[in-house]
Amino acid sequence: MKVENKRVVITGSANGIGSSLARAFRERNAKSIVLVDLDESNNEKLANEINGIPYRANVGNEDEIINLIEFANQKMNGIDIFCSNAGISGTGGLLNASNDDWNNIWNINVMSHIHAAKHSLPIMLEQGEGYFMNTASAAGLLTQLGAAGYSVTKSAAVSFAEWLKITYGERGIGVSCLCPQGVRTPMVEDAPEIVGSLVSIDGLLEPDDVANEVIKAIESDQFLITPHPEVLEYMKIKASDPDRWINGMQSLTKQLIDAFPDAKNMLRDLEYEDESD
Secondary structure, three states: OOOOOOEEEEEOOOOHHHHHHHHHHHHOOOOEEEEEOOOHHHHHHHHHHHOOEEEOOOOOOHHHHHHHHHHHHHHHOOOOEEEEOOOOOOOOOOOOOOHHHHHHHHHHHHHHHHHHHHHHHHHHHHHOOEEEEEEOOHHHOOOOOOOHHHHHHHHHHHHHHHHHHHHHHHHOEEEEEEOOOOEOOHHHHOOOHHHHHHHOOOOOEOHHHHHHHHHHHHHHOOOEEOOOOHHHHHHHHHHHOHHHHHHHHHHHHHHHHHHOOOHHHHHHOOOOOOOOO
16 A cells, blocks of 8 residues: 555554654655654654644553544544554563553553454445554564563464454455564663663664655555564574474573573563564
């Protein structure tokens, strides 16, 4: 789908990949862009910069997603591209994560994509076309050391995007799923040394570069977006020899524990900062 003259919704728009996506769509002459975030201050600044439409919503709440979609549909007279980009790192580890922690990260990292698709699809199907770009993570394809909630929810996000593409692709609905490793955002740069070392193991990408990859994927109807090419190679190893892959990840965990004095505790309860923030 060509993005020129299209009506776009972007969640998690105020910072990181989300704000870069907004600028990339504007540079390519999207017709209108609804910017969705809880960070009203930065979102308003971005809206003024790119002539976007700011909107405040908690994407983990279905009612707020319904209201957002109704708002966007009325403002833009339709929705062509929905970038479900918002996500959180959540509480790290397993032993210290409460049911509330799990519910929160599940609602934001998984159910937000489901609610967006469920309530936007009728509009897109009536139009005869539409596109979903769901931000997940390389953690959804591989795993994230120390972060059970993040790994599980990002894996579910990838799975849902795949299902959506399989089920509605022949009815004019395009789907892309973004799965980067480390992206240079303030939250990643300000993270503890071990976290920065882990997520940047194959280099930190700039958010603008990731956004450009997303635009190219949408315009070529490419499902899986892996800005770090190493991710595809890791996937091949994981698929061909799962035991080798798991042994390698266990070895990496040990190396991190040996390299960083506080790594043992952090890998048990590691908080991984999301690329989209």
